Amino acid sequence: xxxxxxxxxxxxxxxxxxxxxxxxxxxxxxxxxxxxxxxxxxxxxxxxxxxxxxxxxxxxxxxxxxxxxxxxxxxxxxxxxxxxxxxxxxxxxxxxxxxxxxxxxxxxxxxxxxxxxxxxxxxxxxxxxxxxxxxxxxxxxxxxxxxxxxxxxxxxxxxxxxxxxxxxxxxxxxxxxxxxxxxxxxxxxxxxxxxxxxxxxxxxxxxxxxxxxxxxxxxxxxxxxxxxxxxxxxxxxxxxxxxxxxxxxxxxxxxxxxxxxxxxxxxxxxxxxxxxxxxxxxxxxxxxxxxxxxxxxxxxxxxxxxxxxxxxxxxxxxxxxxxxxxxxxxxxxxxxxxxxxxxxxxxxxxxxxxxxxxxxxxxxxxxxxxxxxxxxxxxxxxxxxxxxxxxxxxxxxxxxxxxxxxxxxxxx
Amino acid sequence: xxxxxxxxxxxxxxxxxxxxxxxxxxxxxxxxxxxxxxxxxxxxxxxxxxxxxxxxxxxxxxxxxxxxxxxxxxxxxxxxxxxxxxxxxxxxxxxxxxxxxxxxxxxxxxxxxxxxxxxxxxxxxxxxxxxxxxxxxxxxxxxxxxxxxxxxxxxxxxxxxxxxxxxxxxxxxxxxxxxxxxxxxxxxxxxxxxxxxxxxxxxxxxxxxxxxxxxxxxxxxxxxxxxxxxxxxxxxxxx
Numbered sequence: 001x002x003x004x005x006x007x008x009x010x011x012x013x014x015x016x017x018x019x020x021x022x023x024x025x026x027x028x029x030x031x032x033x034x035x036x037x038x039x040x041x042x043x044x045x046x047x048x049x050x051x052x053x054x055x056x057x058x059x060x061x062x063x064x065x066x067x068x069x070x071x072x073x074x075x076x077x078x079x080x081x082x083x084x085x086x087x088x089x090x091x092x093x094x095x096x097x098x099x100x101x102x103x104x105x106x107x108x109x110x111x112x113x114x115x116x117x118x119x120x121x122x123x124x125x126x127x128x129x130x131x132x133x134x135x136x137x138x139x140x141x142x143x144x145x146x147x148x149x150x151x152x153x154x155x156x157x158x159x160x161x162x163x164x165x166x167x168x169x170x171x172x173x174x175x176x177x178x179x180x181x182x183x184x185x186x187x188x189x190x191x192x193x194x195x196x197x198x199x200x201x202x203x204x205x206x207x208x209x210x211x212x213x214x215x216x217x218x219x220x221x222x223x224x225x226x227x228x229x230x231x232x233x234x235x236x237x238x239x240x241x242x243x244x245x246x247x248x249x250x251x252x253x254x255x256x257x258x259x260x261x262x263x264x265x266x267x268x269x270x271x272x273x274x275x276x277x278x279x280x281x282x283x284x285x286x287x288x289x290x291x292x293x294x295x296x297x298x299x300x301x302x303x304x305x306x307x308x309x310x311x312x313x314x315x316x317x318x319x320x321x322x323x324x325x326x327x328x329x330x331x332x333x334x335x336x337x338x339x340x341x342x343x344x345x346x347x348x349x350x351x352x353x354x355x356x357x358x359x360x361x362x363x364x365x366x367x368x369x370x371x372x373x374x375x376x377x378x379x380x381x382x383x384x385x386x387x388x389x390x391x392x393x394x395x396x397x398x399x400x401x402x403x404x405x406x407x408x409x410x411x412x
Numbered sequence: 413x414x415x416x417x418x419x420x421x422x423x424x425x426x427x428x429x430x431x432x433x434x435x436x437x438x439x440x441x442x443x444x445x446x447x448x449x450x451x452x453x454x455x456x457x458x459x460x461x462x463x464x465x466x467x468x469x470x471x472x473x474x475x476x477x478x479x480x481x482x483x484x485x486x487x488x489x490x491x492x493x494x495x496x497x498x499x500x501x502x503x504x505x506x507x508x509x510x511x512x513x514x515x516x517x518x519x520x521x522x523x524x525x526x527x528x529x530x531x532x533x534x535x536x537x538x539x540x541x542x543x544x545x546x547x548x549x550x551x552x553x554x555x556x557x558x559x560x561x562x563x564x565x566x567x568x569x570x571x572x573x574x575x576x577x578x579x580x581x582x583x584x585x586x587x588x589x590x591x592x593x594x595x596x597x598x599x600x601x602x603x604x605x606x607x608x609x610x611x612x613x614x615x616x617x618x619x620x621x622x623x624x625x626x627x628x629x630x631x632x633x634x635x636x637x638x639x640x641x642x643x644x645x646x647x648x649x650x651x
Contacts, residue, residue: 407509
């Protein structure tokens with residue numbers, strides 16, 4: 001192997017300019033791939049963090065995924081039913097306190113009750129449909145980041161203001177309301193309630209900030225016309241990524257529809273999968289393209305060294321050993337290129353993290369989120385090395401298949 | 413009893429194509445250990461083709477080549493490469509040294525490929541070989557720093573590196589001046605005198621006359637064999 005390395009080294013070191021071009025090609029491919037990976041994953045993680053921070057990790061609603069089993073079906077093996085009468089059941093989760101205490105005993109996190117209903121907010125001639133969530137401020141801090149997302153006022157102000165509500169900044173701007181203003185809430189059964197804006201929040205998700213308002217649970221129950229009802233339990237987990245598994249267990253235990261944040265945002269997450277696929281394809285193409293320079297160099301060297309190949313074979317060196325010389329050359333170019341690519345990638349990531357972008361929708365200036373991961377470096381380096389080895393293999397195989405006699409006769 | 417180092421039995425080398433062409437046509441030949449054989453013949457007679465077959469650089473279409481009694485026709489390409497590495501040494505008309513390597517590195521190449529000796533032993537043998545061929549002070553020079561004769565002597569040192577049984581040389585003096593030709597031929601003669609078998613293709617009748625046996629090839633067949641027996645030339649017309 002030392003002999004092969006020596007021969008390979010003499011070949012690449014004798015062509016400094018070509019070798020440097022090859023190394024630069026690999027370095028650019030690896031560097032930009034690392035930057036792209038850091039940027040794409042950084043923005044994705046930032047978005048998911050906002051999503052996870054804004055929403056409860058699991059919501060348990062007073063619904064079931066399928067039609068409840070009828071008593072007759074439980075009694076008999078075969079039943080045919082028609083014209084089943086609608087039974088007006090009181091909405092809400094039955095015995096919410098006992099359900100919550102049962103869940104608290106095993107879930108890795110906390111749970112809080114809430115009352116969710118739709119309403120219309122009527123102010124200054126504008127009527128906007130919103131989701132009103134009634135909360136318990138003392139328990140809410142256990143299950144959401146709402147307290148941290150407050151831009152004006154505090155959660156406790158809900159209790160101090162008459163029929164107090166907390167409104168998203170985007171909605172407040174749309175309505176032209178400020179903290180302390182009074183707005184009219186109109187409920188489903190034409191319930192009308194004058195409410196005071198006790199505070200403003202900003203989650204960072206526009207669709208939430210424009211359509212979500214919070215009140216005390218009692219206020220929301222009043223809007224629903226159902227006093228004492230709790231129609232939603234909101235769970236926050238220590239590990240948000242376990243939400244799907246825990247949601248399934250909660251649903252199995254309670255029978256109520258339990259929706260994890262992943263399920264609630266399945267469409268969004270599926271677009272991430274498509275985006276990831278596109279990004280991986282582009283990055284793979286970048287690395288493959290960068291190895292073309294290596295291919296070019298190895299092709300040139302094998303062409304120039306046909307005579308040497310013939311002589312090495314005639315001396316008794318095996319074909320695969322001679323082939324390995326050119327693969328080693330490619331790996332030398334690849335390894336050095338990858339090392340420079342890692343440095344370039346880090347510098348690009350660092351440089352991009354200093355760039356800030358103004359978001360006209362939120363009116364804020366945010367830095368580009370970069371995710372630094374050793375895995376990006378390892379994967380980009382590994383793929384690049386494989387591409388380099390592959391790029392060398394084919395010209396090397398072709399060159400080493402020549403019959404030494406043909407070359408020697410040609411040279412004589 | 414004389415030991416046969418190299419034997420060809422009904423050797424045929426044919427190039428198949430639209431028009432088939434026979435380069436070597438049914439040659440039977442046995443070369444004894446320590447014998448110096450010169451192959452002569454006009455251009456295109458098949459003498460180099462025969463040499464490449466004898467040195468296992470090429471594979472025959474028909475027939476058998478035995479090196480030190482070992483049949484080679486059924487060997488794989490890898491096994492043939494191993495035989496070339498250990499039992500045959502090649503010298504070509506042009507030196508064919510690796511240009512980026514020094515003389516010593518070129519001589520070490522077959523030894524390193526064989527991997528039978530330590531680096532120290534290889535260097536010692538490489539320097540000894542170069543020294544014995546008058547190149548001791550050129551060990552660290554690259555081929556482009558040497559004269560034609562010196563390069564060819566380095567090529568001979570490389571051919572001797574693995575102590576092969578047989579040295580195969582294809583017009584080794586074809587590109588040399590008279591003085592270098594004399595020097596190279598004397599070295600090959602010495603090699604044979606020391607017990608290694610030498611088969612050389614040459615156009616030079618004066619040099620061929622100094623071989624133990626001269627085999628004249630015409631149209632891929634042995635036309636004449638001339639032997640130096642007891643200092644006298646004995647000529648046998650084969651066909």
